[in-house]
């Protein structure tokens with residue numbers, strides 16, 4: 001089974017090149033001023049140009065209004081929009097129509113019952129992303145490096161492709177793949193030396209760990 005891999009929160013050419021060379025199917029750019037990974041639409045536009053034809057460029061936003069999304073889409077021309085806030089199914093549908101782009105809707109997961117919230121988005125969002133609930137007091141809805149109980153996803157029939165995220169790193173990705181068996185994975189802080197600073201050695205180590213885990217499972 002193919003596995004989509006998204007490296008998120010990219011801000012530099014070196015980190016982007018490392019993600020693409022390692023085999024990322026998706027590269028993510030954060031548009032959230034409180035995040036240490038925040039980029040401007042212009043910065044993301046320059047980076048995404050380097051990814052064109054090699055990896056899908058994902059614009060990550062949080063309850064963004066049309067004016068902000070207009071600016072992002074104009075400057076960056078993303079392949080996909082990731083909505084990581086409290087966007088309603090109606091808002092997701094509006095965004096899809098306005099930009100004619102696929103949408104990945106993020107959900108904060110803590111317990112199995114949280115998965116019930118995906119039902120109204122089926123047939124609207126092209127993809128789901130399951131992230132951990134932010135720790136109390138965090139200013140960020142994602143990118144907190146915390147994980148949830150991956151067994152919650154075992155056997156899930158989401159109806160669409162999804163990505164598992166939240167606290168993934170080279171040391172735990174084998175367990176995550178074994179326990180949740182997701183069609184895609186998404187990582188940010190697990191390949192950083194400090195918040196917002198991607199480390200190319202950690203990116204490389206993550207891809208090696210993914211490959212080793214997949215080889216072990218195929219054996």
Ligand SMILES: O=C(O)c1ccccc1N[C@@H]1O[C@H](COP(=O)(O)O)[C@@H](O)[C@H]1O
Nearest residue numbers: 008035142143144145166167187188189
């Ligand atoms: O990374 C951020 O700063 C961020 C800000 C606002 C919304 C989403 C954000 N990140 C997303 O969260 C996942 C999980 O991050 P981590 O691996 O636990 O650090 C990340 O991949 C982004 O999609």
